[in-house]
Amino acid sequence: LDYALVPSCIWNMRTQLIILRKKVWSMKSIKQTAALAIASLMLVVTLVLSLVTFSKAQTALTGTLHELLISKAEDTADLVATQLDSWRRIADGIARNFDGEASRTSQQTYLQRETRENDLLYIGMLRNDGALILPNGQTIDASKHPYYDGLIAGQTIITTPFKLATDDNMVVTVAVPITASNYIGLVGFLPGQALCAAIADVGFGKTGYAYILDGEATTIAHPNYDLVLQRDNDLENVKTDVSLQELVTIQKEMIQAKTGAGRYDYNGKNRMLGYAPIAGTNWSLAFAAETSEVLNRVASMRQFVMVFLFVVLAVAIISATLLGGALAKPIIQVTKVAQSLAAYDLTVSIPSNLLKRKDEVGQLAQAVGTTVAMLQQSLGSISNSSQRLAAASAQLSANAQTVAASVQES
Template sequence: MKIRPKLILAFSLSMVTVAIILGSISYYKANNALTEVVESKLLTKATDTAVYVEEKINEELVLLEMLAKLEDIQSMEPEKQRRIILTFVEGNEDLLSLLVIDNNEQVITTSDDSFLDSFAKDVSQKGLSGETFISDVHIDTKLNQPVMYATMPIKKGEAIQGTLLARLDGRFLSKVAQEIDIGETGYSFITNQEGVAVGHANEEFVIEQVNFVQIAKEDAEYEELANLLTTMGTGETGVLKYYFQGKERIAAYSPIHGTDWSVGVAVFQSEALEKIFSLRTVVFTATIILLIAGIAIAFFLGGQLANPLIVVERLGLIVADGDFTNDVPERLLRRKDEVGSIAQAIDSITRNMRDIVSQITSNAHSVASQSEQLTTVTEQSIEAANDVAQSIQEVAEASETQVLSSEESVEAIVEMSKGVQRIADTAIELSEFSNHTTDKSRLGAESVQLAIKQMSNIHEGSNETTELINHLKESSEQVGEIVKLITAISEQTNLLALNAAIEAARAGDAGRGFAVVANEIRILSEQTANSTQEINTLIHEIQSEVSEAVTSVHGAQNEIKKGNSTLQTVGEAFNEILTLIEQVNEQVEDLSAVSEEMSASSEEVSASIEEMANKAKQSSANAQQVAAASEEQLATIDDINSTAETLESMAQELSDLANQFKI
């Protein structure tokens, strides 16, 4: 797989992972936070409701206490007492009747014709024993309605004269519960230790005295509700979720001080967590948008990082194939990073090789042209030598003809000598060019080695970067552990503050100041927990980004290895070029030696012909010697012709070698 798809895939997977993790964490944290807020509000509502109910009950008891302290009541005279209690009953809508009972448990005064059943007698005995008491809801068989009894001792000094027994409307606590406003689906209820409702927004539960704790023993559907009622009966404060009548509900509960009752406030879970459902939609939408943006960024960054490397790789492969016609883009040459260094090295190699190949091609054409001229001269020399041989054969017949032929031979030899000299000069120039070409090739090879060294330095730098990133990852993990410790401390502080608030509430007015301090401590611990959570989130993000950086550095290291391999190939190509140029240089040196031999031979031929001209008159006597010289001349000319053909072949090989490169 190419580097661009790899980078795009890596970035995309990273963004998808980050988006999913962030979305999940955000939803989880927000869900917990909103749940805690809902539970906290419900618990506050339950506590406030318990205080409110307690105040309502105390109001009734305070009125009874005030009534019990009146002298007419303490006189235990029915006539005096009756006038007062009738007025008292008329002014209290929740009071059904009021009775005065003496120490003999006899009703001496009543606001109506009420009688005492066994339940009322038990309550009155508590008053006669000096206890202020309010009973659970009781179904009055005569009235056929729920009633509650409150008793207040009548004391004169320290002596108990009797007791006041107030028969209250059993729906009194239900009315209080109905006054509590808790959202659209919320409601409140009051239960005793047995889990039976003594006050409920739905009065039927109070009238029918339904005991769900007992019902749950036979019907598992009410187990969660029974568990709630049982927990409330222990006098604890807390929050529980339960299932009732086809709905999931959340209830907070708190005890009513001075009684055996507890107040519960409940609301449908769908209403309480409505914002969480909306938040889930928002988080999901935001995650999708983040994913789309992340993938788009991955495509953009992948292209930005991979495109320069792809261009450099393509140029390296083209140069390795001997094609030097492509220029390195200016935008790569202007880069200040490692890619720019490699691009500059390839550009330098390309330019040097263009000059070298151009010079080799030009000199090869020059050598070919000179070899063609040399071939022409040698052919002329051969013809001249044949003429000389013919003149030797006819020397006896015409000396003048022999002299003329000798002169023509001298001229031909002179021309041949000039041609040989030109060949020698060309060979010298070619030798110098070969040396220059060798130097350029060595320079190119050194440039390639420098590029390879730079690639190695880049690879070492990326390894150091990887080590630093791994160290950063370890440090972030240590910070994460510290944050966990702070979170645990803040949670413990919150718990201690909550316990302190509960104890302060139990202490009543005396503990209100301490309750405020405990509440401030709890708020501070919650803020600490939120701050540590945000730090923890940032630590996770840093760890994720460090992992992404490690992956990117590994990918870059693989690409650096590929670039190093390409440069190795280019270096091998330069070594082959250097070897071929050295071979050409050796052949040029051989050509130069042959040219020198031809020049010396032509001078000897010229001297021989001049001597023959001077001794033209003695041509007959020296005909054999002239014939031998002519044969030697023909042999030398053959050597020159052979050398010219060799030179032409070498020029063609040099041209073919240069044509292997494109400039």
């Protein structure tokens, strides 16, 4: 045995133990690391799945809402068409019962009674020369009115709202042909708000409303009656306000008697719109609502997703903490053994349950156990060598004393 190597051997073992201790100590945050990694993974997976689900749900819901708005527009268009048919039947009934041979007084009395019973402003009889005779005897030149050419052609006409030259009031007229002598048609006058009233009760939540455009995209019925009075037309407005371009694109589809849906920005708010033609006319009805209200279910879904993510994150952190603890516990046991070795305590041993593990922790435990065994064996050898060295030293001392005694005797 080379005794000069003993201090070096002990120093090298000490160095290796310090290195091992540092390696073990570097894993002291494995519990937190595992918890963070697992929680992050679960959060990312849940977030991705939630976003994909939310996106698909929003797309599906938007498509469903488009169909709903189209259906709403079609139903309202049918409602307006029914109202128009009702006005035609009323006017046609009045015309059929009009007695062209009766006295002027009798005719006026009949027309006044029908006016009251059918909520009309008044009823006029149109002559061939374009003169419109009112029940009060007043005569109006109607040759320039929208219904005149239609009556000449024998057609029943419902006009869009227009202003009378006589009193500047906005009216809607229902004109039907008549065969009474000297007359070509009967004209019933309705208030200009009559079309607006037909759609007034149609709505969707707080922001939904319906409006009607004629064949030139002029507003003829709207909750804001001022737009009707102004004969508002976005095909003209877009020339000075380019922000209306999206809406105009939709309205161009509307005046082509198409059915559909779209989205646009108007007055700083995004809206969804469904539209459908009104049967028997060249008009189109639109049903619009603010997107924020129409998609309020999506907003609720978004809130649910956020709450769900927080719940998943909490569960992930708890689960990861428990799992991290389970992973860290055996490593902590090995760490304590390594710390004892670093303090030169060779009486420690690795728990048998760790040595039986087949994973990386088991390999670490076996490596530390092997180190402990080797150190114990090495120190045992050193102890034996020390004892032999002491015995040899004692023998040398005895021999020296014997030699010294012999020298003294001689």
